[in-house]
Amino acid sequence: MTTTLVIGGGIGGLTAAHELAEDGVDVTVLEANGRFGGKARSMPVDDDPSALHGEHGFRFFPAFYRHVVEMMARIPDGSGTVADNLVETEATLLASTTEADRIAETRTPDSIRGWLEALRPAFADDLPSRDVRFLLERLAYLLTSCEKRRTEELDDVTWWEFTDAENRSPAFRDRLTSTTQSLVALRPQAASARTMGTIYLQLLFGQLDPTRPTERVLNAPTNEAWIDPWLRHLENLGVDLRPNTAARSISFDGRRIDGVELVDGTTLSADEYVLAVPVDVAPKFVTPDLARAAPELGRIERLETAWMNGIQFYLSVDLALSPGHQVYTDSPWALTSISQRQFWTECDVDERGPEEVAGVLSVVASDWNTPGILFDTPARSCTREEIAREIWAQLKAHLRVAEPRLTDDVLVDWHLDPAIVETDDGVENRSPLLINTVGSLCNRPPADVAIENLTLAGDYVRTNTDLASMESAAEAGRRAADAICRRHGIPSTARIWDLEEPLVFEPFKRQDRLRYRLGLAHPAEVTQTLRSVTNRIGGRR
Known part of the structure; x- marks a missing residue:
């Protein structure tokens, strides 16, 4: 063997x-x-296995996640599988300190009106119409580019440059930054157009695909809902886990x-x-x-x-917020969160930790280099205690109208990712995240x-x-x-999925393959170059 x-x-x-x-x-x-599971694992806050759990960050399963979800469907758990522990979200809260909060639906639309409503947060709202048109043109450019052009040209262009962010509206730049950084700890000024454009499109297509849930989370802490059943199954398969x-x-x-x-x-x-x-x-x-x-x-x-690490706040109230994630659009530390109890149907929070705990707010910080609002210091230069206090302050600044209110008296305890370790100069991160520059x-x-x-x-x-x-x-x-x-000549059952894009764009990709072999620019690049020159001459930019 x-x-x-x-x-x-x-x-x-x-x-x-x-x-x-x-x-x-x-x-x-x-x-x-x-503990197995890497960055996905959860861990008891103390040595009691039944204690409250902390995590590196919350889990997030968008529609284009195929490999990990199919694997979950092959892991037995009770009378079903681990995939049964995935719960669909309904809406994302976009919270701001200066503007009215917005809600972005994450459920798959079931009508034309629903589709338009789903697309609005991605393209419209506070964005000028010229910026919306331009972004749509850029996405069309991506969708009609052949794979070689994406790999050899667009991987060498930042998402910021590709979307002409410097010459767009402040609202456009803010949206571009908050969207990318809160999702994958990426700065659009450094991330490639190939990577960010592809993922942006996958998230959009996922919302419009009626065959798969747009976005799902787990119904319990990660180890309980996924990793522990997986380890039991691997041992049953004969794997020696050390x-x-x-x-x-x-x-x-x-x-x-x-x-x-x-x-x-x-x-x-x-x-x-x-x-x-x-x-x-x-x-x-x-x-x-x-x-x-x-x-x-x-x-x-x-x-x-880069750094993208989580902290869990244990509350004496169940702060439901939105039935999905929260994005704090102008938080200096690029915060996102999820209020867990509404989804943790297989985890009785009342039986965990201090008896006054009634809710868990799991928060991820994606910008560790920008000064905060409480200490005017980047997270990298703070102590663990200061990081917790700063994130709490940024949350309170955004959740001004949340019910029940997010006030200091509802905070019971917190758990910061143990990978954040204090040093003489602040903290170091022993579990950083790859960024696609x-x-x-x-x-x-x-x-x-x-x-x-x-x-x-x-x-x-x-x-x-x-x-x-x-x-x-x-x-x-x-x-x-x-x-x-x-x-070793062993028949493999490991299936690999390509990212899916609408077939209607295939003829354009085939045409671009020929153009690329001939050394010709993409038609949209030529159009954009001419438009940019015209606008600069006319003083309209």
């Missing part, structure tokens, strides 16, 4: 283990921490990997190895010899990371690298999803498992 050693028990590593085990491969998973087992290095004989050394000095060996550690950890395993044999491994260290695609390795018995499984691997996410990690894990099965 083929043996495989998976280094890292996050979503990528567990997915690879799941696929391989189902295909008859003997799998061992090494996890440096005491928590608190950190790898120090991998040994390379010039042609193949021949062992993994653990921090305790033990050496383990297998036929195949899957490196499934985070992007900031992976370079530590890449020796000069490995980088020479597989140059794509040496480029991982060029990838950039301009030109970074060439630095992202494939799952199947040029080492005959090594594969990669992480959200930094080049995938169709092209975004640091559970979905990308799950896709990478499938690609790693598929590569291993192919090497």
